[in-house]
Amino acid sequence: MKGIVFTEFLELVEEKFGFEMVDTILSNADLPSNGVYTAVGTYSFSEMLSLLTNLNKETGVPINDLLFVYGEHFFSVVEKSYPTFLEEFTDPIEMLSSIENHIHVEVRKIYPDAELPTFTVVEKTENTLVMIYKSSRAMSSFGKGLMNKTLEHFNAKASILVENIKENGTEVKFSIEIHGRG
Amino acid sequence: MAEDKLKMYERAIAREKAARKEAERILEEKSRELYFKSKELEVSNKKLEELVEAKTSELKGVFENIVDAYVVMDIPGNVLKMNEAAEKLLGYTVDDKINLLNLVIPEEHERLAESFQQLYENGSITDFNIKISIANGAIRLVHVNASMIYDSDNRPIAAQGIVRDITELRSLELQKQSLLKKLEKSNDELQEYAHVVSHDLKSPLRSINALISWIKDDNEGKLSPDTLTNFDMIEATLEKMEQLISDVLEYSSIVGDTSSLTNVDLNIVMDDIITLLHFPEHIHCTVIKPLPKIKVDRVKIQQLFQNLISNAVNYSDKSKGLIEIDFEESDKEYTFSVKDNGIGIDKEYHQKIFQIFQSLNKREESTGIGLSIVKKIVDLYNGRIWLESTLGKGTTFFFTIEK
Numbered sequence: 001m002k003g004i005v006f007t008e009f010l011e012l013v014e015e016k017f018g019f020e021m022v023d024t025i026l027s028n029a030d031l032p033s034n035g036v037y038t039a040v041g042t043y044s045f046s047e048m049l050s051l052l053t054n055l056n057k058e059t060g061v062p063i064n065d066l067l068f069v070y071g072e073h074f075f076s077v078v079e080k081s082y083p084t085f086l087e088e089f090t091d092p093i094e095m096l097s098s099i100e101n102h103i104h105v106e107v108r109k110i111y112p113d114a115e116l117p118t119f120t121v122v123e124k125t126e127n128t129l130v131m132i133y134k135s136s137r138a139m140s141s142f143g144k145g146l147m148n149k150t151l152e153h154f155n156a157k158a159s160i161l162v163e164n165i166k167e168n169g170t171e172v173k174f175s176i177e178i179h180g181r182g
Numbered sequence: 183m184a185e186d187k188l189k190m191y192e193r194a195i196a197r198e199k200a201a202r203k204e205a206e207r208i209l210e211e212k213s214r215e216l217y218f219k220s221k222e223l224e225v226s227n228k229k230l231e232e233l234v235e236a237k238t239s240e241l242k243g244v245f246e247n248i249v250d251a252y253v254v255m256d257i258p259g260n261v262l263k264m265n266e267a268a269e270k271l272l273g274y275t276v277d278d279k280i281n282l283l284n285l286v287i288p289e290e291h292e293r294l295a296e297s298f299q300q301l302y303e304n305g306s307i308t309d310f311n312i313k314i315s316i317a318n319g320a321i322r323l324v325h326v327n328a329s330m331i332y333d334s335d336n337r338p339i340a341a342q343g344i345v346r347d348i349t350e351l352r353s354l355e356l357q358k359q360s361l362l363k364k365l366e367k368s369n370d371e372l373q374e375y376a377h378v379v380s381h382d383l384k385s386p387l388r389s390i391n392a393l394i395s396w397i398k399d400d401n402e403g404k405l406s407p408d409t410l411t412n413f414d415m416i417e418a419t420l421e422k423m424e425q426l427i428s429d430v431l432e433y434s435s436i437v438g439d440t441s442s443l444t445n446v447d448l449n450i451v452m453d454d455i456i457t458l459l460h461f462p463e464h465i466h467c468t469v470i471k472p473l474p475k476i477k478v479d480r481v482k483i484q485q486l487f488q489n490l491i492s493n494a495v496n497y498s499d500k501s502k503g504l505i506e507i508d509f510e511e512s513d514k515e516y517t518f519s520v521k522d523n524g525i526g527i528d529k530e531y532h533q534k535i536f537q538i539f540q541s542l543n544k545r546e547e548s549t550g551i552g553l554s555i556v557k558k559i560v561d562l563y564n565g566r567i568w569l570e571s572t573l574g575k576g577t578t579f580f581f582t583i584e585k
Binding site: 019020022023026027034035036037038039040041 | 190193194197200201202204205208209212
């Protein structure tokens with residue numbers, strides 16, 4: 001997993017829960033990296049899992065909620081580092097439906113070793129989009145956070161319905177509906 | 183508590199330090215990678231530059247040396263580029279800023295629009311002929327092959343064409359056509375003439391024949407045996423004369439006509455000939471193997487075989503005469519042969535016998551036209567005819583017919 005996912009996560013933990021919390025979850029986890037992360041490195045996904053589990057233990061906030069907030073936060077990273085991805089689009093449905101065939105293709109050009117989930121478009125109209133998320137990481141809530149901010153970015157009032165196709169969250173159906181555009 | 187906090191900060195600093203070092207290491211590695219990559223790129227860039235240069239000069243050479251006129255124009259038809267041949271043909275240079283619409287004469291503009299549409303849609307047009315008006319005001323007919331030029335996004339940006347002046351060629355073609363028509367007419371007239379002449383020549387012959395038989399009847403018993411022999415000779419000569427006229431007519435009527443070509447089964451033709459010719463008892467005619475079907479005129483091919491076979495019959499001098507018909511087949515043609523065991527032909531006459539009125543033997547029924555008819559028919563089918571012969575032993579005629 002890309003280092004930026006770790007560094008941004010720890011930034012967010014510090015911002016929301018304080019510096020001590022960062023130290024606690026790092027110290028309580030058995031991490032091959034010893035909790036030393038740099039945005040340009042690559043680390044095992046199991047480390048992220050330990051950090052999330054520890055944070056959940058310390059704060060009592062469910063992991064999916066943590067991931068959702070983190071997803072929302074991560075959108076600002078995209079906004080800051082890769083604004084061109086967003087500028088290419090004028091419509092959130094267009095952007096979200098192109099994750100698999102456009103955005104992920106570009107991401108792989110920058111990070112050839114990135115392990116990305118798949119988003120298969122099942123249904124698409126002007127104001128609705130149904131996609132199937134598939135990933136062994138079961139991080140669909142992170143995706144939901146990103147989508148939420150994406151819709152906000154385009155000033156769209158929308159609802160996102162998330163239904164687990166597989167109970168363990170490795171296959172999830174996203175149904176997005178736009179009610180109004182600002 | 184304060185100590186705990188201090189420890190915590192120490193840990194954080196240690197982590198930050200380690201992270202910084204790790205990042206530095208990674209970045210160092212990346213920048214080394216980048217350095218080697220850029221070196222590699224430099225090399226391949228240089229290679230590409232060389233390649234582009236080579237191709238450019240190659241293209242320039244082609245452009246300059248192309249014999250035909252070469253013109254490049256943009257989509258609205260403005261001429262962007264011309265080679266020397268094009269400047270010579272049109273009388274303009276690129277600096278004259280000519281447009282296709284000014285070049286093509288107004289009467290042709292509709293056809294021009296159609297062809298341009300086709301070029302745009304299909305990417306190319308071939309063998310398009312159009313009239314243009316060149317710098318000195320002359321109208322030229324040109325032949326054009328053109329294709330679109332696309333940019334890297336496959337958008338058409340220009341059109342290129344090879345232009346050839348076919349004004350003279352076309353007028354020569356028209357001349358040829360009119361000559362052919364004239365030739366056809368005079369051929370027809372000639373044939374008609376041959377018919378009339380042969381008819382007009384034959385009727386006095388018939389009158390002489392009738393007059394002689396009347397003289398013979400009127401003077402029955404009064405004429406000496408010598409006179410009677412002379413009368414018989416006159417009659418034989420008249421008969422030969424009539425045969426000669428018929429043969430000349432036949433010869434002149436052999437003309438190529440593709441409309442009468444059919445698939446002819448030569449076995450049937452041969453049966454007809456054998457029935458028609460009434461072979462004497464002592465002559466045997468054999469067809470060695472079944473003959474093929476060929477695309478020819480039924481009447482002419484029969485005439486060909488019939489003349490060769492009847493020659494073989496006429497010039498047989500053996501107590502047992504043999505005639506053999508055979509053929510061989512290659513990819514392109516059939517080679518037929520007619521073999522006899524007759525008197526044979528001396529080598530010095532092997533060419534001469536195919537010329538008209540050349541008979542080697544002063545036989546009564548020989549007019550010397552039969553083999554010239556044979557040759558004319560073989561010529562008609564782009565074939566060859568020749569013979570092998572031994573005096574006193576026999577002759578084999580060979581001829582080819584294209585498949």
